[in-house]
Amino acid sequence: MEPVAVGLIGAGPWAEMAHAPMLAKGPHTRLAGVWARRPEAAARLGAPVFERVEELFDACEAVAFSVPPAVQAELGVLAARAGKALLLEKPLADSLENARRLADAVAETGVPTQMVLTMRYTPQTRTFLARCGEIEPFGGHAANISGVLTGGHAFGTPWRLERGALLDVGPHVVDLLDAALGRVTGVRAHGDPLRWTGLLLEHESGAVSEASLCMAAVGDLPPSTFAVYGRTGNAVLQPWEDDPFDIIAEEFAATVRAGGGHPLDAAHGLRLQQVLAEAERQLATP
Incomplete structure (x- = not known):
């Protein structure tokens, strides 16, 4: 199977420690490029750095996220509407409203998605x-x-x-x-x-x-x-x-090639967010 070309959004500690090495290692994926709000950080990840996120979309068939939840919610919608498969971090978003917006964009476009709930892959x-x-x-x-x-x-x-x-x-x-x-x-x-x-x-x-x-x-x-x-x-x-990242990459590549169907998809991430949002609401209520 041809490796899935994955663009990475984010260049923080978790991107450097986990996402970039996982995607670049192969054989199931290849790191096609990076976009981050700090280009100097992105340059450390050993892949082409793009100035505009739309240019990253043009260079890949899937997008992985290693950014704060609010940024994932915003840019995940753009990536879905660009027809890109999504490898999503937890939580899905910073709020239930934004999680629904992202899940709705995924449902409307039909792009494959998978959540990096690391424990589930061991x-x-x-x-x-x-x-x-x-x-x-x-x-x-x-x-x-x-x-x-x-x-x-x-x-x-x-x-x-x-x-x-x-x-x-x-x-x-x-x-x-x-x-x-x-x-x-x-x-x-x-x-x-x-x-x-x-x-x-x-x-x-x-x-x-x-x-x-x-x-x-x-x-x-x-x-x-x-x-x-x-x-x-x-x-x-x-x-x-053992760390789970080889399994995550292999399953994501299979999810992309199959056109979806992973049990830990954006819809599952939304369901988790609903539970967490209700818990937060209770904790904020005097």
């Missing part, structure tokens, strides 16, 4: 989810604790410092509990996204789950934990052994 996660399907699950819990907001962290970017754990790690946690226990149909939230947030999730299967999110912890911190309990056993997510 062999350990797929083994965990297969086990969840065997045990008739009725409940579970998750915790994702870090120190990203405490200062000096590479990912302590403005949007994370403003919105906190719910918008950043919330998509990962809600997505995985959704996959393990069934579609999330309700959420109750308490706490503070800049300190500690608790979520109680209700699933269409009748299961319930709890999640703790924090990006303001200090000291030695435990790895993320996910556990699910069922009528015939339990399932615990094991630590990652």
Whole structure:
């Protein structure tokens, strides 16, 4: 299969660490070029740098995003309307309104999409989810604790410092509990996204789950934990052994060539955003 020519929007730490190497490595994709608001940063990624995003669109058949959620929402619409397949970061957008606008543009144009929900591509996660399907699950819990907001962290970017754990790690946690226990149909939230947030999730299967999110912890911190309990056993997510980026690139190329059909598409990203928006609304209500 001819490698998919992918243009990258963004040149920050995550683009340099993950997206650019993944796309340039091949054999399923090739990095066709980069557009960023800081051309000097884009030049470090080892690909042609375009001054205008429309010129990047002309040079590729798909676009990957490594930018703040508000920028992805804005430029994702332009890329979809230009007929480009989209490799999208989480969350889909900075607001539910903008997430709907992007998802609507994708639906109208029919372009293939895939979300970079990194945890879902690891062999350990797929083994965990297969086990969840065997045990008739009725409940579970998750915790994702870090120190990203405490200062000096590479990912302590403005949007994370403003919105906190719910918008950043919330998509990962809600997505995985959704996959393990069934579609999330309700959420109750308490706490503070800049300190500690608790979520109680209700699933269409009748299961319930709890999640703790924090990006303001200090000291030695435990790895993320996910556990699910069922009528015939339990399932615990094991630590990652390998990074998921080869799998992400391979599946994205297959999604582009097939014209869509990936389960982690923009419509799925919108559904996650609906849960997170409701949680944010509850946390903002006195």
